[in-house]
Amino acid sequence: MVALAVLLLAGCAVREVMLAPPPNLYLDGQNYPTDEVPEVLRNVSPLMFYVTDRAPEETGEGKLLYGTERSNSMALGAVQVQFGAADWEDLVARTSVDGGGRISQLDVQEASELVRFADVPLRTRRQDGALIFEPEALRTYQATGRAFQEAIRAEIARTGNRRVLIFTHGVRNDFDRAMATLANLWHYEGRSSIPIAFTWPAGNSGLLSYFRDREAGDFSVYHAKEFLRLLAEIPELEDIDIVAHSRGTDVMSTAIRELVIYHRGRGVHPKTAMKGGTLILAAADLDIGVVEQRLQTERVSEAFEQINVYVNPSDGALRLSAILTSVPRLGSVTPDEVLREEIEQLKTSELVHFIRVEQVRGRGHSYFRENPAVLSDIVLALRTRAFPGGTLRPLELGEDGFWQLHPNYPLERLPDLLRVEGSDR
Template identity: 85%
Template sequence: MWRIITGAAVLMLLLAGCAVRDVALAPPPNLYLEGRNYPVERVPPVLRNVTPRMFYVTDRAPEAVGSGTLVYGTGRSNSMALGVVQVRFGAEDWDDLVTRTSVDSGRRMSRLDVQQAAELVRFAPVPLPTRRTDGALSFEPEALRSYAAGGRAFQEVIRSEISRTGNRRVLIFTHGVRNDFDRAVATLANLWHFEGRDSIPIAFTWPAGNSGVLSYFRDREAGDFSVYHAKEFLRLLAEIPELEDIDIVAHSRGTDVMSTALRESIIYHRGRGVHPKTAMKTGTLILAAADLDIGVVEQRLQAERVSEAFEQINVYVNPSDGALRLSSILANAPRLGSVTPDQVFREDIERLKKSELVHFIRVEQVRGRGHSYFRDNPAVLSDIVLALRTRAFPGGTLRPLDLAEDGFWQLHPNYPLERLPDLRGFDREER
């Protein structure tokens, strides 16, 4: 028993790498060094500022504080909310921020502050009350009308943002364990800014951040609790006619929350006789440091052909990821985010790459605990940006990754400086 508790304590410390220790603009991606490639002209004029607003969807319970400021903690809420929060980049103005984003090896960083949040839509709590009539179980009409009204209000907010910015894509970020609300928003702000601000940024933040020796396990349960809300969130977005694409970046245990919601949605749409990609409008899926049991992935995701719903899936792996290594020991099963070639046969990798458009990308020479590299490693950020901006597969001129003999794509620390793509002409093209 004490051995288990000790292991849990060590895991908690390792998974502290899931949390952002300060809110700051990450080091600029290698892609933008030497003042190149940041798509200034593609950023909608209304978004060329240092105080953009981000959206969030959460089933964290709001907490009352003396000042009246809205705060979200680790408590669960049966009622999902859509809100808006403003962030402030610590730069003098937009031009200064662009300079900080495209600098030389000095890598000047900017402070990033998450300011007060405000709820825009609060849904009726689920499960909705039901009644049985002639053997059929249906929702109470009044409760269903209330929930549907929340859905329409949600969609109207997103439609207004599409009209305001002209952006018809959504970028979703889902965090891992030991992340609080502000940290989730700050990470999304980093990804969205570096990606080029040509999407509507929405953080799906679930009740993670529990404290104590067993915090990891409490957070895992909180993730299971949030699957239904994640599924409803995706459904409501896809039903907006003006919206074209939904890209998803998930980290650590957030990959389980989102992949489970996606799997259930895909099964639902197949049952309706509708192609999942068409119904869900899903584009690129990025799984970074995925805390997923490889066997479960094979049986519940690969066997269900989940990749059919995406243009491509990029799986970033670090075999030296200390947090996932301990997670593997406790679960007695290898994790997807630290998978090695001996755990996945070469022919399986090739088949996934060709038929299911799943790409395994191995990150090299990761510093520290090696679990949160996706947001602070300039090479990884570069490839995520290229994947989202260009929609290109690895290995071409727009994503010049090297293919290793074991079938994994290799992400070198200085990528892509050896073959830095010029995206200026590409950014002017209609995609």
Template identity: 30%
Template sequence: MPVFVLTGAVLTGCATKPRQLMPTPVLYQEPNGPALFEDIAVQRQRPEVDLLFITNRAADVNSENGFPYGQARRKGIVFGSAQVRLVPGIDWETLQTQSRLAERTREVDLELGAVQELGAFPHEPYTIVRANESTLSRDPIELRAFVETKTAFQKDIQRRLAMSPKKEVMLYVHGFNETFATSAFTAAELCHFFGRDQVCSFFTWPASSTGNFLTSYTTTTESAEYAVEHLKKTLRMIATTPGVERLQLLAHSRGTAVLLSALRELMIEAIAKGVDPADAYRIYNVVLLSPDIDVDIAGQKITGFVSDPDLTIAWPDDKLPRLLNGRLSIYASPDDRALLVSRILFRSRNRVGQLRPEDVSPGMQAYFGNLGRVDLITFTGERTDLFGHSYFTTNPKVSSDLVQLIRYGKKPGDPGRDLLRTGPATWEFRAEADSR
């Protein structure tokens, strides 16, 4: 039975339903795959995955499902530690062996363990104090609480960095129909197969996961908008933590819209200060997985700074700012059935997560090719999950490509990334026959 520690209170709940650990990515599969774990600190050589979580979900102390945070919105951010256990009981050596098998010889499941809240930012909006008729200021008590909580947050990141071979933070943002537990599971299995050599974290927002599907999706859409401001603050605090060298950002489904909106606001902040966003926020890779976002809206968020000359008018020689040091990678599948619902609800011509290379016009191919660092990667093939929406974890070929990108920093076309170029900015996975 998991234990939840929320701002001093100890709560217990029913164990969340376990989920099977994702299949082993192709590159690790024995006998020729690289080592899964290298230079990992002794204190981290244990089956449990300790994640840093950040959330604007309200605490759900009466949850019958054992979730520490539910679907209601909190007016502010909290952070803490979430343990994801691997069950039935398994030792470190056995886990390493099972994690490299294409066909495992024993069951390995994920289960939510202890969740401890380590800090809570003041409720928003912060109190305003009127000094006189013309002067307003923030309440000094709340401002002090903010500074103390931010300091605690950054110190926890630094504590985790000290145990991590790579001085980088991987942050995962989930999509629709996800709970605190399911988002923790995905972050944990990604962390596991990225080699556990980063600070692993997830940002979880109050996506709806119960009730009427259509009503639930509408609620989620507005909660996603509500989450943008909190994710923006989270990214800013992580990026300014001393010792953080890189941010690796991954988002799935509707979470991609949250991430793109937050990044757009941060980039405008940096550009207005005359600073390259890539330097200000240390962002390396941004990965959009099965993006549930309209093509035109996504394009506007990604290229808006280019199409607004007034934004960079003060920059020398009409120079364009660098947005990231790595790549923007978009994984899409025309067979993604979950996104069909979004197309109907929003009457969207197309969702980014269903794009094929031929859907990208020659003009846009040339544009993104010239911009550089933007890759649309299309997957077609056997569906490995019910709706074909989570292939980045359920398909070993796709997850292998993702590991090559995040862990090893490989570009499309590099050895190990089995992709076929279809245009200046588009790629697709090779068919099995072409891979031989």
């Protein structure tokens, strides 16, 4: 039973490096916001970015690869993702529901490192009773941080996009799958941000792979925190949106929590310091008790405009995780496990919205990029910044306090939605 559970928990993996089926939102080629896509991004092989603490590997041909080994240093890199389309117009056609059912292959091309940080922890020494970093080691690290920021600033200048979209994956995901999933989210969102994948050393094989990947996620928290801190310190950058899936929700939420504590200690409001926009937690493999004791207690939601938690009570991977840990997981929570009063409190005071996904096929764990209804709501949340339930995100509120995401969402309200969006342009 344990072996079967571990194999099913591997459902975090996104096995097909493909463009996902189009969101319901895009009924025809006219609905994709082509006119809003920066001219330099209207192509089928866009430049995308990654930050990783996977150890670099080289093939006999000198090609840079990233596997499952850990690195004590993180790196910023760039890679082109080739969409399987003849040209931009062909890709826009494939992006729509009536595009003939043609799904594009995604080819993640060779990665190139732009900046590599020094190993952490930095050397330290004791001075006047305090433990301080060695000045030279600290200067080198800070100079690398500035180089990291300059690379992002150059992309802001090139594209005009002043928002960043971060994607963090779960277990059993390799580097290429992480980049391909980000490509899906970013392309359907309308390419209005700078796409960066935070990819940690997941993808271990074997019977205990799930547990090895969990430990690798714990290892990566510090690098995730530094990544977010350096991004937010870029003056030209306005908002940071984060989409985290499965065990990646633990990596990112722990890093966010540490930053919230750090900035409050400095006397700076977390939202101002962190530039948090929309945080999306999909199929979150998080212990509900830990969420309450560590995230809610520290008021982590104060760092964001809103937090959207997508849940599927039928998520097979998370149900097995709950059996193994004897604790319910956030991504498969039911109204019986979260009191109605607490849901209402989270929605009104902390701007946390629980969204229940209906009629998910299969094991129901990777729906955030495979389900056209879920993908539609994620796109609307990122594009419009709207809360659930309004004209721009016409979700229905259930009696239990969960927002309901029907399989045909938002088709029943699409004409009104497009009229409102059109009036805003």
